[in-house]
Amino acid sequence: MIGATPPAVRAVMWDLDGTICDSFLLAFGATQEVLAKHGYREATVEDYHNSSRCTTQERLARHAGLKPEDAHFERIGAQLAAEFEPSYIAKVSPETAPAFEKTAAIVRRLGAAGVPQACLTNAAASYADAVLTTHDLRKFFAAVNGADTVPRHKPSPDGVLKCVADLTAAGVIAPPTPGRCAGVYIGDSPSDGEAARRAGVASVGVGWGSHDAESLHKCGYFDVICHDEDELLRLLLPDGAAGAAGAAGAAGAAGAAGAAGAAGAWHKLAPAALLDRAAVERGLAQLAAVVEARPK
Incomplete structure (x- = not known):
């Protein structure tokens, strides 16, 4: 019935x-790639987890060593996010984001x-x-x-x-x-x-x-x-x-x-x-x- x-x-x-x-390995790996491309130091696992509550734009700006009060915080974050997101999304699969x-x-x-x-x-x-x-x-x-x-x-x-x-x-x-x-x-x-x-x-x-x-x-x-x-x-x-x-x-x-x-x-x-x-x-x-x- x-x-x-x-x-x-x-x-x-x-x-x-x-x-x-x-999705940790996918996101963490893509983060390191975009930071390295622009000459920033690698993010630590602890840094990544601590900033996981942020948007991608804010998280990447923080990984780049910037603080919200810095003049270039939003611009750098947006630039890095614009490169990160298409690459990150393209790599999504059952294996990379189990x-x-x-x-x-x-x-x-x-x-x-x-x-x-x-x-x-x-x-x-x-x-x-x-x-x-x-x-x-x-x-x-x-x-x-x-x-x-x-x-x-x-x-x-x-x-x-x-x-x-x-x-x-x-x-x-x-x-x-x-x-x-x-x-x-x-x-x-x-x-x-x-x-x-x-x-x-x-x-x-x-x-x-x-x-x-x-x-x-x-x-x-x-x-x-x-x-x-x-x-x-x-x-x-x-x-x-x-x-x-x-x-x-x-x-x-x-x-x-x-x-x-x-x-x-x-x-x-x-x-x-x-x-x-x-x-x-x-x-x-x-x-x-x-x-x-x-x-x-």
Whole structure:
């Protein structure tokens, strides 16, 4: 029996690098190439991780030894980014930007269940498109935004709010009402938690990216921290995370439901996928209750 499902109340929104994919070697290598070309010293791994919360333009300017107050900070950053981004994006592949497979499986399962999803990165939106496409995940996202498509990058809430607006415009979530939490944003950096908190959505930190769980705890912005991907699955699919029938149904329906979700249509879901969607809605409601109970 097939059921029709209306637009959801809440969505799942994702950071990309360090959350869905492990692009460190790709980005770090391309960074060294562009710095060396212009005679700048190599960036250290620590420098790279510390600046990963910045836009590409700001990050490269910092690697070049400049500070935001320096006169040439923006110009040099823009010059380096203009060379970095096309080369970086052209090198995206399953090998250079491998997915965290369990996380990618969660994305697919949510897509099969008709759960609205969006992606927000501090890199360019075209980079996010390239990574999601190379892993056959793009069809599960009704909105993809980057630092070049929002007024201010993370930790500003602008990108999260734009994802919510885009999902609403696509018809996959109902228009938010004042005080209602529109979903969850999942990321690996303190700036992800801050952006989510300021946007009024639930924040989930993941400990397998650029920042370890201890630093995520210390920042104080995350409502929940998942140390591994199995914890994230249990958080998003309470009471249904290990359901074999649900997983099988999700796998079988993934392509069609994901394409329908991206198009903003109502979904035709098989019973197993409907069970998954109900489980996700329970999980998101529990997270939303924490956010909505905060003093305004």
